[in-house]
Amino acid sequence: MASDDRTDQPTDPNAPATGPIDPTLARAAEVADALGVDPAAGLTTTDAARRLEADGPNELRESRGTPLWRRILSQFQDPLIYLLLGALVVALFAWALEGAEGLPIDVIVIGAIVIVNAIIGVVQEARADEAVAALSRMTEANSLVLRDGDRITVPSRDLVRGDVLLLGEGDQVGADARLVESSGLRVGEASLTGESQPVDKHPRALAEPAEVGDRTNMVFKGTAVNRGTGRAVVTATGMDTQMGSIATLLDQTEEEQTPLQREIGRVGRMLGIVVIAIAIVVVATIIVVEGVTQPADLVTVLLLGVSLAVAAVPEGLPAIMSVVLALGVQRMAKRNAVVRQLSSVETLGAASAICSDKTGTLTTNEMTVQRILTASGEVELAGVGYAPVGDATAGGVPLGDGPLREEAQVVLAAGSLANDAGLREDGGRWSVQGDPTDGAFLVAARKLEGTVERVGRFERLGSVPFDADRMMMSTANRHLDEGVSVLFSKGAPDVLLERCTAIRVGDEVEPLTDERRARALADVHALTREAYRTLGVAYREQPDDLPTETDAPELDDSVEHDLVYVGVVGIIDPARPEAKPAIAEAHRAGIRVLMITGDHPETAARIATDLGIAPPGEEAVAGRELGALDDETLRRTVHEHSVYARVAPEHKLRIVDALQADGQVIAMTGDGVNDAPALKSADIGVAMGVTGTEVTKQAAKMILGDDDFATIVAAVRQGRVIFDNIKKFLRYLLFSNMGEVMTVFFGVVLAGALGLAGASDEAVVAPLLATQILWMNLITDSAPALAMGVDPEIDDVMARKPRSVDDRAIDGRMWFGIFLTGAVMAVAALGVMDLFLPGGLIPGGEDSVEVARTAAFTTLVFASMLTGFNARSETRSAFFRPFSNRWLLGAVALSVVLQVAVVEVPFLQVAFGTAHLSAEHWIACIAAATLVLWASELQKLVLRARDRARFAG
Template sequence: LAVAAVPEGLPAVMTLVLAIGVMEMAAENAIVKKLAAVETLGSTTHICTDKTGTLTQNEMTVRYVRTPSGGCHKVKGEGYSPEGDIENANVPEMEWILKISALCNDSHLRKDENGVYSIVGDPTEGALVVLAYKGGLDVQSLREECPRVGEIPFDSDRKMMTTIHKCDGKYYAMSKGAVESILAVSSYIQVGEEVRPITEEDRKKIIETANSMASQALRVLAFAYKEMAEPDEDTAEKDLIFVGLVGMIDPPRPEVPGAIKMCKTAGIKVAMVTGDNPITAMAIAKEIGLVEDHEEGTYITGAELERMTDEELRKIVKDTKVFARVSPEHKLRIVKALKYHNEIVAMTGDGVNDAPALKMADIGVSMGLRGTEVAKEAADLILLDDNFATITKAVRRGRIIYDNIRKFVQFLLSCNLGEVAIVFLAELFGWGSPFRPIHLLFLNLLTDSFPALALGMEGPEKDVMERPPRDPNEPLLDRKMTFLMGATATFITVAVLSVYYLVKYVWQFPHDVAQTAALATLVIAEVVRGFAARSEKEWILFTPKMFTNKYMNWAVFISIALLLLAMYLPGIDRVMQLNPVKDIRLLTTIVIASLLPALALEVAKVWYGRRYES
């Protein structure tokens, strides 16, 4: 009875299925660092994702330059190729915009043997290097003529970068960054050849222009400079001269709208968390289908977050679709607020400062291409292609794996439950045990394990991404599984005991023949039931879908082959203490009885679905 009660193959099957699931995710560009994360992925209710490089292609191209005197200058060309030109580029401010683009920059343009251009460094800075080339500058020569003598690197709080250069014996501070950040440190504006104090009217006009550009899904950067007596970093970002705006496009990844739609259908909320301008972020959000055209007030800025209490943030965090101009610290607050509502949160990040938010999230997602080692270490999932659609694939795979775990657990436990009932009732009725211990070990370790493993590699249910996320606190053995296990175990018990009684007491065969018939009935019943167990909702048996899982086909073949070897191969039959079954009555009875549990499972799951899930 003890041998019958223990599902010996369950731990091995569980480990193998999770490991295979991790390998399948890796094939889809998602590296899972912890096996436990596989199950959590299937429960994800909220995905907080970066914009640049995750929702977009991370291939910036400058489209427009706006100068105080020359208006709008269209930039021609595609990608990182320096071929193209700038309309009306002969205005004085353009000279400074091009110099700042080349010098306040850490990226380099590279051309491979096939003549294809690419960027070494940040894509945004790469687009500015290309702009400088299109404007007629020799970037490398300019960098040699104007060496960098000081630098204030970009950070998420200042949202700007400044470098100091020595050109022709003079020192210049050159800055680029968010429009509001550059305007905050600019005291002057250059209009043509004239440099004059910047007025409130100037600031208002610049902001209106930037917002207009951002509404076209352009990422907008402002540019400023000043001459310095000495290369003093403490004063480099004071009293700058504003010279213009640059608008660049980073197109959405073509697969992202479909992934967003899939998330909505699956009951998963998606929020964009970006350091970009809110208008740009909203334009991209609408383009990818994250925000509908009529939803105008669905974003929150980092400045607004700063003013909110935790209680205020909790009230609006679940329904906010865009968080703009946010810092890594804000990401952490967002995760905490969502988890307050028992949301299962996936948060993306790539920087060192993102690590706390990644650790706090239920699923920390790091970028494989541009993520720092610190972010990767803190994450549970690494995206090899930095693509939002890969997160959706990982969530889908997590749901498939959880469904398959339910299937093979139900399969194995119902078999063991049936074995216990068979042995117990046979002894209770005084019929003697239908099995020897070696029979049950043979069944649990060999013939049952192969179909269970095949169930672990089953494909998705048709509604896998059309149902809401499951509650992580929901027990694996829920009402439905308990019902199906009970129904299946009951019919297994009835089928095996009926064959055992018929062979031993009605047809008066020896006890070892009755045991062999009982074991054969149980093995065949289990492997045939493996087909029915492939879905908790659909009828599989005797339909075109019955043989679509090649692993199950092989599992059934191997299990039946092992049974036949154990019954008919000389020597092994004695070790297994089995008697070859040759009587046609016995063979027919075994086959017919073996089909009953599988048919019962099909009827039970269809009835349950109509009764409780319709």
């Protein structure tokens, strides 16, 4: 049992919870005195109650859930929704000016779209919250403490400063505490620091202030005891703990808008300007051209301008976008990814860098024996993690019988006997109870046939627990068949070798010469250079100083002498097998992968090299180095280095901020509390659902239910497909709306030339009626647009680089295509109208204005349907895989049937102002509508040639 016997130690005037002293630098007795507690008896019940009343419960401050009314309100805080609400107000005003006769259909439709969009958003967020809650383990932690001199178990939330914690294997540490005494105590701190290996703890005061991961005389809230026992005095609770400080940092971290939110905001503002400009230009042009002076005619012109403005707004865009994103969320849920915010799905598609934690994210967080080096050679064990599956090989071939196999079996058997862990299978999932390194021996023993049988022939008689000073542990065991006692030892190889006098060669024991000792140490150094954790194994048979019965007293380290050295193992937290191909796929997509971990720099560099994150020889940048860099130097550093080790939470934040300042879109993955602030600050935070802490899950926008890095890459692909589809239905909606606007605008301006003015006695005659414009909006902004949003992936989206944050969903080239298509649609519709009207540019027409208007209306609808196929790609032909989107084919077919009904069904003719069309009319409408198809094919041909020329240049 180790205790703190230091007599002189400087103190830190800026110390935390205990008052004037830093608990890491002061002697344990001084810390206890400062907290007013006797470590042998603990606090009194009365004193504990008083402190609990004063300091509050030992809990992290929870962020309040967003109330339903605020969630609903947030759905309307979008520029596109503002635009729709503005159109709704204008349409309502126009309806009132017309005498408020009948139902304001356009007002009802726009209002319904806005409400449906809000419902979709609220429902999806609620589903995501439910999924997050299902992933959480809602169990209350308890702690064993001393109070009034008695050992009692209390809820960890009731711990107070000064409480004396009694720690044992498997316990969760309930609060930050200063060790008073310990025996072989090792604590897993991966969730707090990112360190994959358990940390040896002792009560000795430190010589100087240290980072959290190096405060070896402290235990911290939320960590777990892997081995040994200890007694510690609580120095901080609740928000004053290290976990609380990270939670505070998390509260101070601003949440960034997603790239999609920023882009859609720009689109909404831009469309608002365009719509207002269209209304003003149309109204002014008609007034000038027609010479409108009468008040009644002015009202008519204003109403026409308003209807055009409303027609120009893609009413269905917000709802369709929400539906498309929701469908993407559902597809991701089938891949074990829970998305908490709809727009976050698309954000991953824009990611240009993924900053990933190592432990539990890129690695299995399951220590694994991969190498065994003995006197006769080397054995490699395949397989990763705790599942005991994997072959043993030597020199690339299966391990056969002989001295090497015998030695490897003894190494693993001895390591499994000098062991306090347990290996368990539950529903096909293997887990280790106790120290992960001990568990690694148990798993490896099952991989090498015959080893488990060796272990089963012994029973334990006593042990010498692991101690951080000795760096080894031993157990005394009795052979059940032969009745002899054997001491098995494992520990740091250099320490172990000092206690060895012989070496095992095959099934023989030979003297440990200086040459053999040097070779054994060389084997250790070779493994260390490859970032393996090394443990040596030795034994001693039939010693007189060992017990022969199981009830013998505890042993001490005096028995650890004259040992027979067997070999050394190389242990590592291995990379996930699916991580390397996922990283390669990310690189193919032009996405950088950076490893940011609290683990040792050599280990981080080794794993990064194995996974292809960094080239061989690249060293990890340590947290201390990062802390000394100014912002500009850090920005250059993140360009050049991809591996960061021993980093604190604030370092992760600075790395993410430096990348974002350079215009990068960052996805940050992690599972520990230490990852949470960076997850919140990143464009999209991705938490691990299995190993992730509650704080991390709450900070993240996406949670991986399987902790699989490959799922992130799948999400990147899904996000890119979604953004492509967003551009497709944006292109389609604006094609259609621009066609409507230009048809009405030029139809009014050129009414005389087209013969339209002479066919009607109205002061201002329009080529389309308001009800017809509304109908076109309904059938184009609904099913076909939604089908465009679920278009399958046509091109290999992972073969191109991430789009820049400066790229626009609607760029200059798309605007050119929109105006070109709109112009062609207007020419087709107005040409058909002129064809059937008497007079005009095309002579011979004899139909009424109602028939000609119906023909133009139908041509415009059919042209809009064909633009759906054009809009699937900006450069690829509409005839490429035309039947791959069955939803689009069905939506177009449905729209055509509905249009025929509107034209030919009598009561619909009355409602929409249409007239019967003959076969000649229908053929002309179809032929004219195909002009948009041929014009688009010609444009795409030119664009492909230009792109090829630019690429060649």
